[in-house]
Amino acid sequence: MNLLAVSGSLRTGSSNLRLLEAVRLLAPAGFFVTVRGPLDDLLHFNPDIEEAGLPDVAAQWRAAVDACDVLLISSPEYAHGVPGVMKNALDWLVGGMEMTDKPFALLNATPPGEYAQASLIETLRIMGGKHLKTVSIEVPLRGSKLDAAGIAAHPEFSPSIRRMFAALEQHSTGVNT
Numbered sequence: 085m086n087l088l089a090v091s092g093s094l095r096t097g098s099s100n101l102r103l104l105e106a107v108r109l110l111a112p113a114g115f116f117v118t119v120r121g122p123l124d125d126l127l128h129f130n131p132d133i134e135e136a137g138l139p140d141v142a143a144q145w146r147a148a149v150d151a152c153d154v155l156l157i158s159s160p161e162y163a164h165g166v167p168g169v170m171k172n173a174l175d176w177l178v179g180g181m182e183m184t185d186k187p188f189a190l191l192n193a194t195p196p197g198e199y200a201q202a203s204l205i206e207t208l209r210i211m212g213g214k215h216l217k218t219v220s221i222e223v224p225l226r227g228s229k230l231d232a233a234g235i236a237a238h239p240e241f242s243p244s245i246r247r248m249f250a251a252l253e254q255h256s257t258g259v260n261t
């Protein structure tokens with residue numbers, strides 16, 4: 085199963101990015117996790133640009149989403165909303181079919197963040213995505229300076245990530261869709 089892991093934070097040392105890297109470290113056999121680079125390589129979405137021909141970076145972003153089996157998003161909340169860079173990346177997908185029936189799960193490195201989570205779910209759903217509730221996890225890293233290896237080894241955090249993979253396994257076998 086190919087997982088595309090995308091962080092909504094551009095911050096060096098981002099807890100969301102460290103969480104996704106920890107997910108990559110803990111991936112069991114048969115799971116391949118690609119952590120996408122920072123989303124600020126995508127220019128601001130503009131339908132005029134899209135109509136004139138997709139810029140390479142936007143086309144590559146769409147292709148990466150298309151190629152994954154499950155999209156994993158870990159995003160902070162800014163002022164009760166989704167960070168602009170994350171929403172911008174999703175806007176580039178609206179005109180394509182990549183999200184149609186695409187399973188997605190949300191990770192939350194800094195709960196509560198419930199407004200951003202709800203907004204992401206709504207946006208991804210209206211684009212055709214299938215929310216894997218049982219795969220979505222909270223890993224409370226607020227205030228933690230642990231790196232990805234430290235998160236992956238942490239007695240409180242690593243079990244949540246392992247449960248996420250177990251839920252993905254169930255999803256892939258159709259037990260828990």
Ligand SMILES: Cc1cc2nc3c(=O)[nH]c(=O)nc-3n(C[C@H](O)[C@H](O)[C@H](O)COP(=O)(O)O)c2cc1C
Pocket residue numbers: 093094095097098099100101159160161162163164165193194195196197198226
């Ligand atoms: C401009 C700004 C606005 C924020 N607004 C919220 C918010 O509305 N709700 C919340 O739970 N956290 C909020 N936070 C805290 C972030 O969720 C927190 O800084 C988080 O660690 C950022 O993720 P990162 O470590 O991956 O960069 C805000 C942070 C910033 C910088």
